[in-house]
Amino acid sequence: MKKILLVVCSFLILFSLSSFAMAETVHTDDGSQKITRVERMKPMNETLRTIAQRFSCRAYDGRLPEKEKLDAIALAAVQSPSAMNRQPWQVIVITNKPFIEEMDAEGMRILAEAEDKSAYERFMGRGGNLYYNAPCMFLILKQPGTDMDSGIVSANISLAAASLRLGSVICGMAAIPFNGPKGAFFKQKAGFPGGWEFGIAVLVGCAKSSGTPHEPDTSKIRFVE
DSSP states (O other): OHHHHHHHHHHHHHHHGGGEEEEEEEEOTTSOEEEEEEEEOOOSSHHHHHHHHOOBOOOBOOOOOOHHHHHHHHHHHHTOOOGGGOOOEEEEEEOOHHHHHHHHHHHHHHHHHSSOOHHHHHHHHTTSOTTTTOSEEEEEEEOTTOHHHHHHHHHHHHHHHHHTTOEEEEEGGGHHHHHSTTHHHHHHHHTOOTTOEEEEEEEEEOBSSOOOOOOOOGGGOEEOO
8 A cells, every 4th residue: 555655655746846947956866966956937838837736625515426527537547547548456446425424433443543543533623524525435456466557546646636636645544444344345335346446545536625736746856967
């Protein structure tokens, strides 16, 4: 799970940097160049503008987006690049709100009973919902050894949702109910095919309020020329 989230974060940070230009660099001891400051510039096209404006939405109004928008996001998911074009994923779009709420309640119960209460307290501070009242969950299933591909799919979903003015958040915590005592029940209800396992999930819906895109750490960029 940590590997998938690392891939997702790297992918989104890389894309976010596309809306910047005019970098100031310094030469480092190893001969590479390291960015010390990047002046924010106006994105060059609509794609880069979407990337720059995307934010992680953690509050939804509960309204389900139009079917054509969900179809478009699902198509963007399976249009993701993959190693040798193997496309090692399954994408399940869950719009059954009572089912999402059932998984939400089970996940919060598991967090409440955990010895470390920090995660439970964090979600209680955000309203007490594991899935933030999202009406839709894009569930990405994977096969062993394909964490990177799952991460790329989740990034495509998140950016496609942002392009349609929808909120989204990549949610590793969605794994909790599938890995818990009722995991087999939830997998069966969600329609997991045999041999497939939870990869990552993306929550999608109408944002309750606008959010702020993250500030990229440009000190992590190096150019080798």
